[in-house]
Amino acid sequence: MHTVVMTKGVPDFREGQVSFDEEGHLERGKTPTVMNPNDKHALRAAFQTKVRNGGHVSLMSMGPPGYKEVLQEGMRDVYADDLYLLSDREMGAADTWATAMTVATGLQKLADQPDLVFAGFKTADGETGHTGPQTCWCLDWPIITHVLSLDIDEDAGTVRAKRLVDGDISEIETVEAPMPCFIVADPEFEPTYRRASHRLKHKDLREETQERAEEYEESLTVWDHEDLNLDPDYIGLDGSPTIVSGVDPIPKAPSEREATMIEADDSEALEPVLDELTPYAAGD
Amino acid sequence: MTDSYEEYEAVVVGCGPGGAAAAATLARNGVETLVxxxxxxxxxKNVSGGLIYAEESAPYTIDGLFPDFREEATERPVSENIIHNIAGENVKSFDIGDLHHHDTAWADSVLRRKMDSWLAQQVHERTRETGGGLLTEVHVTGLLRERGEIVGVxxxxxxxxxxxxxxxxxxxNSELARDAGLMDWEEPEEWFQGVKAVVDMEPEIINDRFDVAPDDGAAHLFSGDLFDGVRGGGFLYTNESSLSIGTVFHLDSIAEERAEPHELLDSLLTHPLMAQWLGDEYDEREYSAKLVPDSKKAAHPSPHKDRLVLVGDAAGQMQAQGPIIKGMNHAVTAGALAAEAFADARARGDPSQAGELYEKKLHDEGVMDKLRPTGYKVFGRLGEVGPVDDLSNAIADSAVGRFGVRAASELLxxxxSSPRMVSMIPDTKLPYVTLPTVIAEELGEPVTDENTVSPPDLADRIGDLTYDxxxxxxxxxxxxxxASGTAVTACPVSAKDFGGGCYRDEMVQTNGSQEHLVSLDTQPCVECGTCAIVADTEWEHPAGGKGVEFNEG
Incomplete structure (x- = not known):
C-alpha cells in the first residue's frame, strides 16, 4: 500500500497571526505560513489507512523552500514516512491548473506508484477546491470527493467510501472504486479506531515519527522542473490560464452597535423585549 | 473492517499500582497483555492520601517490580510518624514510629498523577514487548459473556x-466487580471517605518547618474533638514541594451526622496546631476526594469469578491499620499474585484455574489476614455492639478512665504503636473521638499559635476542577x-445551601403541597462514588478521557 497526501502551505489566517496593510492587503512577509487547515482531514484519512492497512505514507507539496517546515508539521501529524517538495522559481505563481500539472507529474515520478492519493477540501487562501480534482484528471484516475469514511479491500483492490452528496450532510451515499483512486476528504471526515490493536499501532507510529520529524530533512526529496522533465512554458505563471485581475476587499462590518443591558431578574425592563420577540414566536 | 472481537491473553483494566503490578508481572511471564x-x-482519575508502604513480609513490592520507582515516581521517604490527640486547643502527641516502621521496608509519600503516569510508561513498554500495550481514554463498561460465562470486557x-x-x-468504584456481582455500594459502614488538599510549599520551607533533611519527610495524624464527633481523623504528609493534608471518616458517620466533608477538612487546616507548618501563605493546588473501602468488612474473601479477578480497591483491599491506612501496597501484591496465578495456571494447561489459585495465594501469602485480621473479628466487632460501645465510652470519659489515661500515658x-492492638480497634467513637479527646484533655498542653489560614471555599475548589x-x-x-438527601452533605463537592455543587436540595411546590427534593448536576463530579452508596442512583463512570482529571492526585 502506498498512500500520498497532497498538502499546501497557506498564510496563517488565525487572529493574532495574520497581518494586513492599511489597504486591507495581506502582508505575506509578516504572516507565518502553516499547513492548509483542511489538509489535516486528508492527513487523518491517510493515517487511518496506514494504521488499518499498513504501508507507506508520503507527503507531497509544491511551493517555495519555506514549505519544508509545512511538510515537517505534516510529518508530525500524519506520521508520514517520507516527504516530497516540488520547488523552483519556474513553478512560482502557478494557478490551480499549472499546479495540478506539476503535482501530477511529481506523483507519476514516484518509484513506488501510489494506490491512493488524498487531498484536503479546498485551501484557506484560494478556496477554489480545483487542484485536487484537476490533478486527478491529469492522472486519469477515479475520484471520490467529500469522503466521510473509507474502508479498503486490498485483496479486491478496491476502496469503498461514504461521501456527502453535493457536500450536503443530509444526503450520504456509499460508493466503491478501483485503486489507484483519488480521495478528497471532507472536513466531516472522522477516523475511527475501534480496535485496541489499531490504537496501539497508532501510539507506536506517533512515537516513532516524532524522532523522524526532528530529522525530517533526511526523509525529504526536492524536485525542480528539470527533475520532473517539465517545460517551463506549461508550469508556473506562464502555464497558468487564470488571470487575477484584481482583489476587492470585503468591507468590515460596523463594530459598534447600540446595546441596552438588562439584568436577567429585572422583569419590568424585560417587558419590551418580550413585546419585540412575541411576533417572531408567533411565526410572523 | 469487521467489528469482530479482538483477543488478548490478558486484559488489565486500570493502570494504578494494582493494574501496573499485574501487567508488569504478566508481561514478565510472556503473557500478551492489553492494559x-x-x-x-x-x-x-484517582487520589490517595499519599503514603505507599513496602512491607518486609510482602511477596511483591512496587520497587521490586519497578526498580527505579522510588527515584522516579515518589515524593519523599517518610521516616517520622506522629499522632496528635486533640481536645480544643490541647494537644498530646504520640510518636507512632514503631507502628509505622513495623514490617516496613520503606514508606514514601506520593502524588498519584506523577506516580501512575510513570508506572504507565513502564507498563506500556513492557507489555508492548509481549504483543499488548497500554491504551488511555478507554472506559471499560462491563463484562463480555458467552453462555453466561465471563470471557472478556x-x-x-x-x-x-x-x-x-x-x-x-x-x-x-469498579464497574466490573459490580457487573460480576462481587462488590456493591450498599452499606455505608463498609467505607471511609477521604478528602484532601495538596498545598504548595517550597522544598526548603518544608525542610525547615518539619525539621527534615531534603531527602526525608514526615507524617502527622490527627484525631480528637476537632471533627464535630464524626468518626475519623486527619493526616499531613510532606511531598517534595507540597503537603498532602486530608481527612478520612467513616462514611456512615458522615451520613449520620450530616457532616460536610470539606468543612471537616477546614477544621483541620485552621486548627492552631497547623500554624507551625502552614505559616502565613496558603496556596491550595488541588482539592480531591475518594472513597476508601474498609477491608475488615469489604475485602472480598474470594475476589474472582470465571476469568475475572479483582485486585486493589476494586476488591476492597484497603487496610486501615489503626490510624495508618495501607492500600497501594496490598494492591501491588494482589496484582502481582493474580498475574502469577494466571501464569501458573497457564503453565499447567488450565488458565481457567487462575481465580482459584489467586485466592489461595492471597491466603497463603498472608495478605488476606492483614486485610481481614482475626483479632478484629474477635474483639473489634464485640466493641461495636451498642451496649459495649456505650459502656466503653462512658468508662473512658469517667473519672476512672481519666485516671487510667493519666497513669498509663506511656502504655497508651x-x-x-502496636500493630496487633490497632488491628483490633473497633469502628466506634471510642478510639476516634472519645479516647483522643480524653488523652488530650488529661495529658495535653495547649497550642496557642495563631492560625491565619483561610482555605478556599467550595466554589473555588470546584472551580479548579472544571473539566468536560x-x-x-x-x-x-x-x-x-x-432517599437521596444525604448526598447533599456527604458529597465532597456539594453542600447544603450551595448551588454550585453536584447535589442540591430544593423545595418544590406541586398542586398546593410542598415536596423536599434533591437535584443533580454531574458537572463538578470527582467520581468518588459517595452518592452511589448514600443516595439512590444509577452510577457509572464517564467515557474515556472525560470527567475529573486530577493533576496532583
Missing amino acids: LERGVDAGS TTEELAPIKADIVVAADGV ERAY VGDPHIELLDKSFE
Missing part, C-alpha cells in the same frame, strides 16, 4: 475484547430528600 486505562493519563470506545484473564484493577503510646464530563454519568433514581 486499558480510563483517564487521559494514568493517575488522573466491553468498552465504550472499542469493540468487545476477549481474554483468558480479565484483571479488574479499576478502582474503588505503646498501645498506639461528557454525558451525565449518574442518574438520580429517587429524587426524594428521604
